[in-house]
Amino acid sequence: MASPNGSLVTQLVREIRGRIAARELAPGTKLASIRAQAAARRVSKTTVVEAYDRLAAEGIIESRRGAGFYVAGHPPPFTLAEAGPRLDREVDPLWVSRQSLEMPEDALKPGCGWLPPSWLPEAALRRALRTVARGSAGALIDYGSPPGLAKLREHLARRLNGFGVPTAPRQILLTDSGTQAVDLLCRFMLEPGDAVLVDDPCYFNFRALLRAHRARVVSVPYTPTGPDIAAFAQVLEKHKPRLYITNCGVHNPTGAYLSPVTAHRVLKLAEQHGVTIIEDDIFADFEAEPSARLAAFDGLERVVQIGSFSKTVSASLRCGYIAAKTDWIEGLTNLKIACTFSSGQLSAELLLAVLQDGSSRRHVETLRARLADAMSQANTRLRGVGLVPWVMPRAGMYLWCELPEGLDAADIARHALEENIVLAPGNVFSPAQTAGRFLRFNVAQCANLRIFEFLQRAVR
Structure with missing residues (x-):
C-alpha cells in the first residue's frame, strides 16, 4: 500500500532527485546497484528499477551498459x-x-x-480521449494513411458542401495544421523568387512562411469589402504572381468581409492572369451565416481552400486540411509523404470524435x-x-x-x-x-x- 507521501517508487524518485539537486550526489557519481538499493530500503527490485527508469527518462541519471546507473551532468542554471x-x-x-x-x-x-x-470544449475533448482510448489500437500507435482519416475527410466534405463549396472526400487532404497546409501548397507550386500576392494587412504568418520559401511578396490594399480591385489588377499585370493567399469569411486582422461583387471580380482577374488562390477558412465557425467564399463561386477550380480547428476546438490537436481539385490532391499527397511521411491519426480520431459529439x-x-x-x-x-x-x-x-x-x-x-x-x-x-x-x-x-x-x- 502506498504511504501518505505517495508510492514507494515516487518516494525513491523524489529522494534521489532531491539529493542530486542539493549537490549531495555529484555528476558522475555511481548510484547503488538495483540489488543493493532494494536491500537497503527493504523494497522489491522492481520498485528500484521503475524509479531508476523514471529518473533516466528525465535525464537526471544515465545507464551505462554493464556498469550501472550514474548521475548525469547538471544542466546550466536557469535565469530569470x-x-x-x-x-x-x-x-x-x-x-x-x-x-x-x-x-x-x-x-x-x-x-x-x-x-x-x-x-x-475541454469536457468534449476528455470524452473524445476516452472514446479513442477504448477503440482500435491503430489510432494510438500506428501510422495513418497519407490522405488522412477517411471518416474525417467525409465529415469535412459534408461541412464544406454546407458552406456552398462542392467537395468530395477524395478532394481533401489532411495536414498537421492550417500552417502546414499553406507550407505544402507553397512547396507544390512555388520556386524561389516567384511572386505571391497577399492582402495588406494580412495574417502575419503568411508573410513569415513566404519568406521561408524565398518567395517575392507583393501586396494589395485591403478594403472593408475585400482587396482593392483596381490595385489588384495592377499588381497582377506588373508582378505576375503565381499565388494569391487570403482569408475568407472573417478577414485577419481587419475583421472585414469579402463582398460577392468583389469576389466575382477577384476570380475573373485571377482567371485572366493564371493565378491560383489559397483561401484560408479557419474562422468559419464564428459566422452564423456564411459570407462570400471564393471557393464556393469557383468550385475548387482555381481556388484551394484550407482550414483547421485550432481556434474553436484545440490548438493541441494539430489537424488541418486542404480542399482542392482531385488531380492536385495526388501530387500533394506524395509531397506530404516526402515531408511528414504519414498523417497524425490520433489527432484526426480525436478531432472527429469532438466534431461528432452531441455538444459540438x-x-x-x-x-x-x-x-x-x-x-x-x-x-x-x-x-x-x-x-x-x-x-x-x-x-x-x-x-x-x-x-x-x-x-x-x-x-x-x-x-x-x-x-x-x-x-x-x-x-x-x-x-x-x-x-x-x-x-x-x-x-x-x-x-x-x-x-x-x-x-x-x-x-x-
Missing part, C-alpha cells in the same frame, strides 16, 4: 532573463507569435490569435454569443481610450484599431511587454509597412481592465 520576453526582439512577422507563445501563462495577451482555454453545435453557438458580447465590450472600452476600430466586424474575434495621430504601435507594444501585456502592432501584418498606427485586438482576450488602463496611459 530566460523566462521573460525579449524586449529587444525585432518587430517582424514572427514578433507576435514569439511573444505570445513565450510569455508566462499569467501574461495578458490581447494581441494573440487564439481563444482563452476556458472557452474551448451548442459549443459553437455559445462561442458566437460570447464573442459578440466580448466584441461589444472591447469596442466600447477601446473607443473610451481613444482607439477607433477601422471597421465593426459582424462576427469573429478581431478588432483592427487605429491609434491617435503621432503614436507608433510598435513602441507601444514594446512598452506593454514591460507590464506583461502582449499587443499586436500593425506593421507585423503589413508588407508595405503602412500600418504603423494600428493594433489588432483579440476581443476574447480583453477581459482584464489592466489592458485598458495601460492603453489609457500609452495614448496620452
Whole structure:
C-alpha cells in the first residue's frame, strides 16, 4: 500500500532527485546497484528499477551498459532573463507569435490569435480521449494513411458542401495544421523568387512562411469589402504572381468581409492572369451565416481552400486540411509523404470524435454569443481610450484599431511587454509597412481592465 507521501517508487524518485539537486550526489557519481538499493530500503527490485527508469527518462541519471546507473551532468542554471520576453526582439512577422507563445501563462495577451482555454470544449475533448482510448489500437500507435482519416475527410466534405463549396472526400487532404497546409501548397507550386500576392494587412504568418520559401511578396490594399480591385489588377499585370493567399469569411486582422461583387471580380482577374488562390477558412465557425467564399463561386477550380480547428476546438490537436481539385490532391499527397511521411491519426480520431459529439453545435453557438458580447465590450472600452476600430466586424474575434495621430504601435507594444501585456502592432501584418498606427485586438482576450488602463496611459 502506498504511504501518505505517495508510492514507494515516487518516494525513491523524489529522494534521489532531491539529493542530486542539493549537490549531495555529484555528476558522475555511481548510484547503488538495483540489488543493493532494494536491500537497503527493504523494497522489491522492481520498485528500484521503475524509479531508476523514471529518473533516466528525465535525464537526471544515465545507464551505462554493464556498469550501472550514474548521475548525469547538471544542466546550466536557469535565469530569470530566460523566462521573460525579449524586449529587444525585432518587430517582424514572427514578433507576435514569439511573444505570445513565450510569455508566462499569467501574461495578458490581447494581441494573440487564439481563444482563452476556458472557452474551448475541454469536457468534449476528455470524452473524445476516452472514446479513442477504448477503440482500435491503430489510432494510438500506428501510422495513418497519407490522405488522412477517411471518416474525417467525409465529415469535412459534408461541412464544406454546407458552406456552398462542392467537395468530395477524395478532394481533401489532411495536414498537421492550417500552417502546414499553406507550407505544402507553397512547396507544390512555388520556386524561389516567384511572386505571391497577399492582402495588406494580412495574417502575419503568411508573410513569415513566404519568406521561408524565398518567395517575392507583393501586396494589395485591403478594403472593408475585400482587396482593392483596381490595385489588384495592377499588381497582377506588373508582378505576375503565381499565388494569391487570403482569408475568407472573417478577414485577419481587419475583421472585414469579402463582398460577392468583389469576389466575382477577384476570380475573373485571377482567371485572366493564371493565378491560383489559397483561401484560408479557419474562422468559419464564428459566422452564423456564411459570407462570400471564393471557393464556393469557383468550385475548387482555381481556388484551394484550407482550414483547421485550432481556434474553436484545440490548438493541441494539430489537424488541418486542404480542399482542392482531385488531380492536385495526388501530387500533394506524395509531397506530404516526402515531408511528414504519414498523417497524425490520433489527432484526426480525436478531432472527429469532438466534431461528432452531441455538444459540438451548442459549443459553437455559445462561442458566437460570447464573442459578440466580448466584441461589444472591447469596442466600447477601446473607443473610451481613444482607439477607433477601422471597421465593426459582424462576427469573429478581431478588432483592427487605429491609434491617435503621432503614436507608433510598435513602441507601444514594446512598452506593454514591460507590464506583461502582449499587443499586436500593425506593421507585423503589413508588407508595405503602412500600418504603423494600428493594433489588432483579440476581443476574447480583453477581459482584464489592466489592458485598458495601460492603453489609457500609452495614448496620452
